[in-house]
Amino acid sequence: MKLQELLSHTRKAVDEYQMIQEGDHIAVGISGGKDSLTLLYALHGLKRFYPKKFELSAITVDLGYKDTDFTEVSKLCEEMNIPYRIVKSDIAKILFEDRKEKNPCSLCAKMRKGALNQAIKEMGCNKIAYAHHKDDIIETMLLSLLYEGRFYSFSPMTYLDRMDLTVIRPIMFVEESDVIGFKNKYDLPVVKSRCPVDGYTKREYAKNLVKELNKENPGAKQRMFTAILNGDIKGWPQRVIRTR
Template sequence: MKLQQLYSYVRQAIDDYQMIADGDQIAVGISGGKDSLTLLYALSGLRRFYPKKFELAALTVDLGFDHYDLSEIRQLCKTLDVEYHVIKTKIGEIVFEERKESSPCALCAKMRKGALNDYARQIGCNKVAYAHHMDDIIETMFLSMFYEGQFYSFAPVTHLDRSGITVIRPLMYVPEANVIGFLHKYHLPLVKNPCPADGETKREYVKQLVRQINLENPGVKKRIFHAICTGRIEGWNINGKQ
């Protein structure tokens, strides 16, 4: 995927769901993975020509694990002219040593999001951009059906009343395969996830299941995504229209 195609996907999502307003201060959550770095590229480029003016900051939540070298991320942010912040936490210690969670992902995700949103607000941001792409949205829907009995996926735009932060997901129209293509074409500086539970989650199980279903039924992922977009899930109304 070329940069111009990425801009097109992201701008369409921003326009469809009115994700950005004039004067927004947007924090981009950076894990060091392909998705968040692709989102950073997209939004840093869109600043130059999108009709609504906005500012960016890049934020990484450091869970406290060893061997988490963020030097290349710092350099990328410098190249893209985006202010970079690292939020130091002890989330890894709390989840794996103090709480000894057998299924740590839900608690870890909740704590990471809390730390990210709180810090974003402290530095004056009113929005946080998460790097969930099309496949993430589809997988979340399956997880919700399998384990909660609901037809649900997170919304493109979510206002968090307690923090006053609005979460946006500008990569929502981008298939994961295109993100992988962008990663290789532009040589993004990935940082390996140091979490000991990485790759051993229910989400990874669902990811492989959806991949197999799509192999056996080509195009089914796009049809599932269309069903989510039109399925009257709260928050999925384009420009205020269901």
């Protein structure tokens, strides 16, 4: 995927769900993975021509794993002239040494978001951009059906009233395969995940299940995504589709 195609998908999401308003200061959550770095490129590119002017900052919560180095990410942000902050934490130690969690994902996400949101407010941002793509949205829906018995996926835009902060997901129309292609084409400085349960989660199971369903029923993945967009899911904002 070329940058122009990434920007087209991003503009579509931002316009249809009215994610960005004049004067917004958006923090890009950077894990160091391919998705968040692609999101950084997307919003940096969009900022150059989008009619509503906004500011960008980038932020990483360092979970405390050994041999995790964000130097190249820092250099990229510097090249893009985007302020970048790394928040140090002991989350990895708490999860795997102190508590010895067997299923750490939920608690990890909660602790990471807590540290992230606090730092974002200190930076003066009013929005945080997460790098969830199309496949993430479909997999979340499938997990919700299988384990919660409800048709749900996270919203393109969510207002957190306790933090007075809005979460946006600008690359929601981008497929993971295209993110991988973008990473390879632009040689993104990906920071390898050191999490010991990476690749062994329920989300990984859902990812493989979606692949299998789409293989056996060509087009199934896109139909699931369309069902989500048209599903009138509680909490989702009104979608505005402009005809030319």
